[in-house]
Amino acid sequence: MLQNPPQGPKFAADGLKHLADQIGDALRREKQPQLAVAPVSIDNAQPTTTSWPPHGRTGRPRVQAMLDEIMSLEGGLSNNQYDPGGLTNYGIRQQTLDAWHNLSGNPGLVGIPESVRDLTIGQARALMRKIFYDHYQLRRIKDYNVAHHIFDTLINTSTDYARDMIYGAIDDVMRRQSLYDEHHAPLTDLPSGGVGPQGKDRINWLVDHGFKTAFQDALVDRRRAHAEEQKNYDKLGGLLPRIERFRPPNHPPEGWYE
Incomplete structure (x- = not known):
């Protein structure tokens, strides 16, 4: 049964914030020990959680199927003047990558370049999974x-x-x-x-x-x-x-x- 919190929700926006600040602040304040993985070399490798697959289940993690479709829509390097996201490669924005590097440690991923121009598709998939799917x-x-x-x-x-x-x-x-x-x-x-x-x-x-x-x-x-x-x-x-x-x-x- 769901909890019974007080009435009166608020859905007002907090105002436009820099995406890098959002990700950096959230990752600093929220801990997810069950998602921690040992450092790996990132190129084609992907980070994994410790709790899947359940016993007796086989196949790919569903996040990989999701990433397949997302990558088919994102494409490669882009710097569209009309896109507020700015310089992007495989769906990873430069400000997102900057925020990632500004954090201390970044457990589970090593070898991530400073510029999105140098990202491989494997590194972009790993970052998407870690920053968005695993973190949330x-x-x-x-x-x-x-x-x-x-x-x-x-x-x-x-x-x-x-x-x-x-x-x-x-x-x-x-x-x-x-x-x-x-x-x-x-x-x-x-x-x-x-x-x-x-x-x-x-x-x-x-x-x-x-x-x-x-x-x-x-x-x-x-x-x-x-x-x-x-x-x-x-x-x-x-x-x-x-x-x-x-x-x-x-x-x-x-x-x-x-």
Whole structure:
């Protein structure tokens, strides 16, 4: 059963923050010992968690299937003058990479270059997984499509705006479906960015109770609305189609576990 936090959610944006500050601040303050891995040489290798696969399950980790699709959309080196992300390679922005290097330690990854121009696709995949999927513990979101959607949202948007869209979509579904009552109160664990434990629990609850499509639609709608507010969004031809890819119906690939 979900917790019963006080009423009165707030989904107001904190204002535009530098993506590097968001990632750096979040990674400094939140610890995830269960995700720590021994340093490895990164080229084609990927970091792994210690808790998967479950006994008796076979196949690829689902994050790898998600990364396959994300990489097919991101492409290689880009410095589009209309993209607020700036210089990007395989979906990793230079400011994201700078924030990574400014942290002390960076357990689990070694050999990451200073410039995104020098990133290999294997290094970019490893960074995406570590910074977004592992850090926000997206493995705790049970449904493949929903976890993939949130993963893509975090990669494609600054983490504070991603938080507002994810929690806003939860609130949209809860209100439209009249699900708020004494047992399912609005959430109060709004993190500085991304999605927190209560948010993941509520998303799983919505999926388990038949509201997966409603949540996916609500998150697509919020992502579209945010994109259309951005200056020159119409000059980024792949942005809206990328968002709409998550509009149901969609189906996970076969052969993954977790």
